[in-house]
Amino acid sequence: MSAIESVRAARASGRPTGLDFIRNIFEDFFELHGDRRFGDDRAVVAGVARLDGLPVTVIALEKGHTTKEKLERNFGSAHPEGYRKALRQMKLAEKFRRPVVCFVDTAGAYCGIGAEERGQGQAIAEILMECMGLETPVISVLIGEGGSGGALALAVADEVWMLQNAVYSVISPEGCASILWKDASRTAEAAECLKLTAGDLLALGVVERVLPETGEDFAPLYARLKRDLAETLRSLGATDARALAALRYERFRKFGVVKA
Amino acid sequence: MLGKGIFKKPKNTLEASPFEATAKKPGASGEVCVKCPACRTALFLGDLAANGRICPRCGAYFRMGARERLDSVCDADSFEELFSGVVSGDPLRFPDYENKLAQARARSGEPEAVVCGTARLGGVPMAIFAMEPEFMLGSMGAALGEKVTLLFEQATLNRLPVVGFTVSGGARMQEGILSLMQMAKTSGAVRRHGDAGLLYICVLTDPTTGGVTASFAMQGDITLAEPGALVGFAGPRVIEQTMRQKLPERFQRAEFLLEKGFVDAIVGRREMKQTLSLLLRLHGGEAAV
Numbered sequence: 001m002s003a004i005e006s007v008r009a010a011r012a013s014g015r016p017t018g019l020d021f022i023r024n025i026f027e028d029f030f031e032l033h034g035d036r037r038f039g040d041d042r043a044v045v046a047g048v049a050r051l052d053g054l055p056v057t058v059i060a061l062e063k064g065h066t067t068k069e070k071l072e073r074n075f076g077s078a079h080p081e082g083y084r085k086a087l088r089q090m091k092l093a094e095k096f097r098r099p100v101v102c103f104v105d106t107a108g109a110y111c112g113i114g115a116e117e118r119g120q121g122q123a124i125a126e127i128l129m130e131c132m133g134l135e136t137p138v139i140s141v142l143i144g145e146g147g148s149g150g151a152l153a154l155a156v157a158d159e160v161w162m163l164q165n166a167v168y169s170v171i172s173p174e175g176c177a178s179i180l181w182k183d184a185s186r187t188a189e190a191a192e193c194l195k196l197t198a199g200d201l202l203a204l205g206v207v208e209r210v211l212p213e214t215g216e217d218f219a220p221l222y223a224r225l226k227r228d229l230a231e232t233l234r235s236l237g238a239t240d241a242r243a244l245a246a247l248r249y250e251r252f253r254k255f256g257v258v259k260a
Numbered sequence: 261m262l263g264k265g266i267f268k269k270p271k272n273t274l275e276a277s278p279f280e281a282t283a284k285k286p287g288a289s290g291e292v293c294v295k296c297p298a299c300r301t302a303l304f305l306g307d308l309a310a311n312g313r314i315c316p317r318c319g320a321y322f323r324m325g326a327r328e329r330l331d332s333v334c335d336a337d338s339f340e341e342l343f344s345g346v347v348s349g350d351p352l353r354f355p356d357y358e359n360k361l362a363q364a365r366a367r368s369g370e371p372e373a374v375v376c377g378t379a380r381l382g383g384v385p386m387a388i389f390a391m392e393p394e395f396m397l398g399s400m401g402a403a404l405g406e407k408v409t410l411l412f413e414q415a416t417l418n419r420l421p422v423v424g425f426t427v428s429g430g431a432r433m434q435e436g437i438l439s440l441m442q443m444a445k446t447s448g449a450v451r452r453h454g455d456a457g458l459l460y461i462c463v464l465t466d467p468t469t470g471g472v473t474a475s476f477a478m479q480g481d482i483t484l485a486e487p488g489a490l491v492g493f494a495g496p497r498v499i500e501q502t503m504r505q506k507l508p509e510r511f512q513r514a515e516f517l518l519e520k521g522f523v524d525a526i527v528g529r530r531e532m533k534q535t536l537s538l539l540l541r542l543h544g545g546e547a548a549v
Contacts, residue, residue, distance in 0.1 A: 133451050
């Protein structure tokens with residue numbers, strides 16, 4: 001599959017969204033709403049659940065399936081209150097020594113007047129900084145689109161996994177083509193250059209694991225993900241929480257090909 | 261959406277900053293002249309530099325280069341540069357990137373879009389970084405992220421406060437996902453510096469947007485901004501395209517951020533050094549002997 005085909009697959013309307021992953025992998029999910037500061041951002045779903053018996057915090061960016069759902073969820077593009085809601089749940093997870101699982105699927109953080117007025121940049125900056133020192137295990141799974149800072153906000157984790165057809169990029173291929181080359185028809189080329197496919201990102205060390213997809217039947221994937229998440233969270237949970245945060249720092253510290 | 265508009269000439273009146281030093285052309289005497297976009301006065305570049313890059317006629321701020329910025333706040337001869345050998349590679353072999361880097365180096369005279377080091381300010385030792393607007397509008401790639409991270413790590417080790425001046429169009433898209441990773445990397449270093457009980461003052465200058473806003477620019481213990489500086493996550497043009505409506509005149513300017521509660525104070529260029537000096541001293545900074 002070419003890069004642009006992955007982009008299309010990642011955005012395909014029939015693709016399972018965050019809530020589908022929550023429903024198919026966890027038991028006893030109980031949703032917890034609101035950021036306690038401004039409101040409840042429906043683009044972010046968060047709560048507590050069990051994973052193979054283990055209590056966990058689950059946070060997902062949710063795009064919705066139907067038009068009504070998509071509007072309600074703002075097409076999966078979170079406002080600052082969405083990131084503040086996610087951060088609140090992460091801090092609770094740390095307090096109660098629960099691991100955190102994040103599902104990432106967003107074109108990006110929302111760009112709008114309200115988002116800017118309420119500090120979109122500050123909200124993302126804060127969650128990034130908090131996650132770099134969070135003393136509990138975190139695994140993030142990129143399930144569809146991983147759009148820039150809005151995706152990274154939920155992907156500062158001990159391990160980042162990615163579905164075979166998910167993509168993760170600093171900018172959309174359309175944005176890249178139009179800004180760099182002033183030519184929207186070169187989107188496919190931009191997608192190649194950005195190295196945004198699961199294979200590329202595995203090679204770059206940005207993700208630890210690529211989960212194979214089996215067409216439209218996601219049941220085998222859910223089963224594997226459930227097994228892998230439970231196993232890895234138990235193993236991460238055995239590490240001292242402060243040591244884990246230090247390892248997370250080293251995980252991100254290594255990025256960058258730089259001539260010294 | 262990070263880094264959008266780095267290379268495009270702004271079409272939006274909000275983005276066409278009146279503070280940008282454009283249209284350099286030799287005047288009648290052979291001296292280089294610029295026109296102040298705010299009041300249309302023709303100014304000699306030398307006079308403008310001598311006046312802190314503030315228009316002597318109307319008081320508009322022009323953008324300031326990293327070295328000029330450091331000179332304007334550091335005690336004379338106290339700045340010692342660090343990490344100047346850390347420069348951008350072309351990790352993704354992105355088309356035309358090597359070329360763009362060469363142009364940026366020629367245009368700015370800097371090897372990378374940030375200058376880092378240690379210095380004294382009012383006698384107080386500190387670590388300091390200043391971003392360079394003429395180098396791909398301060399966009400953040402791996403080298404920039406590395407230099408900022410190294411500075412915070414060194415400041416943590418040597419127990420120094422950090423003062424930073426940001427100017428950035430956002431992420432450097434030619435480094436793809438590796439530029440995005442710098443947001444997390446720098447955030448980690450800022451956090452460790454903060455956990456060690458050390459002070460970080462960030463000064464937002466025109467413009468600070470995208471991935472830099474969403475990481476170390478908004479992580480200061482104290483956040484100052486220059487008057488009129490454009491500061492936001494998304495650039496105004498992107499928002500106008502999304503919202504399909506005109507934005508209010510002073511939207512995303514420093515004064516707007518102050519009103520919304522996202523900066524501590526707006527500080528003019530002429531008061532910058534004494535303000536920083538005061539804040540450093542109020543946080544335990546003592547003049548080195």
